[in-house]
Amino acid sequence: MNTSIKTQHEHGTSRESDVIYISLKGIQGLAKKSLAFLFSTQANRKYELVDDHPDAIFIIDFDDFRGKAAWDEMQSHKQASSSKPTILIGLDPINEEGVVSLQKPFRTQDILTAIDTLIEQREEQAQALHNRYPGNSDVVSGKESAQQHKPRMSSSAAASLNEKELHAFIGSAADIDLDDPAAIAAVQYSPERFLAHHLGKMTQVALKERKYLQLGCCDTLFIVDPHKQCIHTDASPRSQRSLGALPMTGKSPAYEKLTKLPADMESRQQCFSWEAFIWRLALAGARGRLPEDTSLDQRYVLRRWPNLTRLMLFPHATRISAAWVSAPLSLREILKELAVPQRYVFAFFSAASATGLLVEAEPASTARKEKPSPDQPSQRRGLFRRLLKTLYRKQGDNRA
Amino acid sequence: MNDHKIIFTGPVGAGKSTAIRSLSDVAPVSTDELATDITRERKEQTTVAMDYGILKLDGGETVHLYGTPGQERFNFMWDILTQGGIGLVLLVNNARPAPFTDLHFFLSAFEKFINSTALAIGVTQMDKAEPGAPTLEDYYKELPPKYINTPVFEVDARQKNDVVILVESLLFSLDQCLEA
Ligand SMILES: Nc1nc2c(ncn2[C@@H]2O[C@H](COP(=O)(O)OP(=O)(O)OP(=O)(O)O)[C@@H](O)[C@H]2O)c(=O)[nH]1
Ligand SMILES: [Mg+2]
Numbered sequence: 001m002n003t004s005i006k007t008q009h010e011h012g013t014s015r016e017s018d019v020i021y022i023s024l025k026g027i028q029g030l031a032k033k034s035l036a037f038l039f040s041t042q043a044n045r046k047y048e049l050v051d052d053h054p055d056a057i058f059i060i061d062f063d064d065f066r067g068k069a070a071w072d073e074m075q076s077h078k079q080a081s082s083s084k085p086t087i088l089i090g091l092d093p094i095n096e097e098g099v100v101s102l103q104k105p106f107r108t109q110d111i112l113t114a115i116d117t118l119i120e121q122r123e124e125q126a127q128a129l130h131n132r133y134p135g136n137s138d139v140v141s142g143k144e145s146a147q148q149h150k151p152r153m154s155s156s157a158a159a160s161l162n163e164k165e166l167h168a169f170i171g172s173a174a175d176i177d178l179d180d181p182a183a184i185a186a187v188q189y190s191p192e193r194f195l196a197h198h199l200g201k202m203t204q205v206a207l208k209e210r211k212y213l214q215l216g217c218c219d220t221l222f223i224v225d226p227h228k229q230c231i232h233t234d235a236s237p238r239s240q241r242s243l244g245a246l247p248m249t250g251k252s253p254a255y256e257k258l259t260k261l262p263a264d265m266e267s268r269q270q271c272f273s274w275e276a277f278i279w280r281l282a283l284a285g286a287r288g289r290l291p292e293d294t295s296l297d298q299r300y301v302l303r304r305w306p307n308l309t310r311l312m313l314f315p316h317a318t319r320i321s322a323a324w325v326s327a328p329l330s331l332r333e334i335l336k337e338l339a340v341p342q343r344y345v346f347a348f349f350s351a352a353s354a355t356g357l358l359v360e361a362e363p364a365s366t367a368r369k370e371k372p373s374p375d376q377p378s379q380r381r382g383l384f385r386r387l388l389k390t391l392y393r394k395q396g397d398n399r400a
Numbered sequence: 401m402n403d404h405k406i407i408f409t410g411p412v413g414a415g416k417s418t419a420i421r422s423l424s425d426v427a428p429v430s431t432d433e434l435a436t437d438i439t440r441e442r443k444e445q446t447t448v449a450m451d452y453g454i455l456k457l458d459g460g461e462t463v464h465l466y467g468t469p470g471q472e473r474f475n476f477m478w479d480i481l482t483q484g485g486i487g488l489v490l491l492v493n494n495a496r497p498a499p500f501t502d503l504h505f506f507l508s509a510f511e512k513f514i515n516s517t518a519l520a521i522g523v524t525q526m527d528k529a530e531p532g533a534p535t536l537e538d539y540y541k542e543l544p545p546k547y548i549n550t551p552v553f554e555v556d557a558r559q560k561n562d563v564v565i566l567v568e569s570l571l572f573s574l575d576q577c578l579e580a
Contacts, residue, residue, distance in 0.1 A: 227531075228531075229535055304536075304537070304540045304552070305550075305551040305552065305553070305569065307536055307553055307554055308551075308553055308565050308569065309522075309553040309554055309555055309559075309561070309562045309565050309566070310553075310554055313565070318565065318568050318569055318572050319572050319576055319578070321551070321569070321572070322551075322569065322572035322573055322576045323576045325549045325551075326549050326573075326576065337576070337577070338576070338577075380486075380574075380575075381575060381577075381578065383404060383457075383461070383486075384486075384571050384574065384575055384578050385578055386457045386458060386459065386461060387404075387455070387457060387463055387486075387571065388568065388571055388578060389457070389458060390455055390456070390457050390458070391564050391567060391568050391571075394423070394560060394564050395561055395564050395565075
């Protein structure tokens, strides 16, 4: 027991302080300087640009002849270099197996996410190797591999985000001026470029038509199971954030109908509640931003409460749910009413839209529904506030 | 003055005693006895009178947590019990044969109380339910229109977090402008 706690802890801290070596190919001049600057601004990570290093992550510009040459060179030594973690960037969609690719123009955050993805993949491979050939500390690996074989159904408890995760899933953008179109554009993203949007659309169809639907994307298969109301996938829970966070390149993925669940998927028994899965991926893709073309004045309403006890929870999610369930509200209205940092409302909007729970309100229903007024709400607000504080503390207890 | 309370109700085995134990700051008082007659096949212990727990707030205030006995299907005490209550937490046992019958029974038994306060529903034992058992979406479809804004969550009464989130949603249903 002790061993396992200690090892996990050490693992956590070593990751924080480890230097991440980056080797750039075909990227020089201003582009190189900007990347170096981007890396230097990351407070919780240390990056170092190198020419070559056994642990280096390569970033290769496909549009530059030197980059292309470096890639061809790596391919010709494929035996030796096949495991070199690589990010390919280019103006055209890149279809190379086993690498992460980014299509220009991309946001700086995308490159950091891509790097995290490769690091996570490397750690996973190391863990898999370690599980296969456990050393002395097999207390930990034994426990973890047992967990991996457990069927994962919707019964896992709600996960509250720690600070690092909060940054990864919600971002840390400051509030913007809602009357400044340029500022609004800067906090928007295209949902079509992220997996959650497509999985969400497919899931709605699968549940409605009660059919198995399958989507292949990003070297991973996803099958919506309308009977168990879950999504089968071989993606490990650890890789889910990067699956959701990385913009897809190339044309958008299409889904297909299956008559039954493939035997290997069934035997793997790893099926995630669709709501929790899409919610998480959507948060990872949005990072506290808003889908583009979202009107701040269109009113939206929640069809029902999100199943908050089983979802990735972030600050104010319960309050935002309560407000959007009880009345159709526009983004402008809800931000004014709740006065919480915009990124939480934007994150909620993205996740609740991707799961199909938040929908445009019908024009007829724009009037606020009057709630039957509870006994002296204003007198009780003080009590509720103190009660809430006690509850938040208990949530903290549970997490520790 | 200092008699704030939250009422937990629901059918046999829904997890009322367990939820109050998860939340209470003091060892809860339960009047569990070995189950007799009908309940015996399903569970060992059942509450015969009442569950009782306490939440201690900063500043010395307390909120009382009361659980109704699941076996007793109707009790004139309920009216007295709910007076001045903050709201109702209804736990529904999804592994029972007809959970919707239970749902409607408790909604109508506490109708007056719910109308003047608020309601949060926790569906428990979803991990143990048979494949055809209702989903959360089914519960929303089943709710009478006036309860359509009610939070309905999957809850495992043994998980403190689940119970805490459920009670939070109850408070925010009463007043969205609450701040922490
Ligand atoms: N598997 C599972 N067990 C649960 C869940 N919630 C509660 N339990 C267990 O179910 C059993 C019944 O819970 P109780 O708290 O005794 O139920 P109760 O509502 O007080 O029942 P009565 O007093 O008979 O009305 C306990 O053993 C709990 O630990 C759940 O979501 N899943
Ligand atoms: Mg009991």
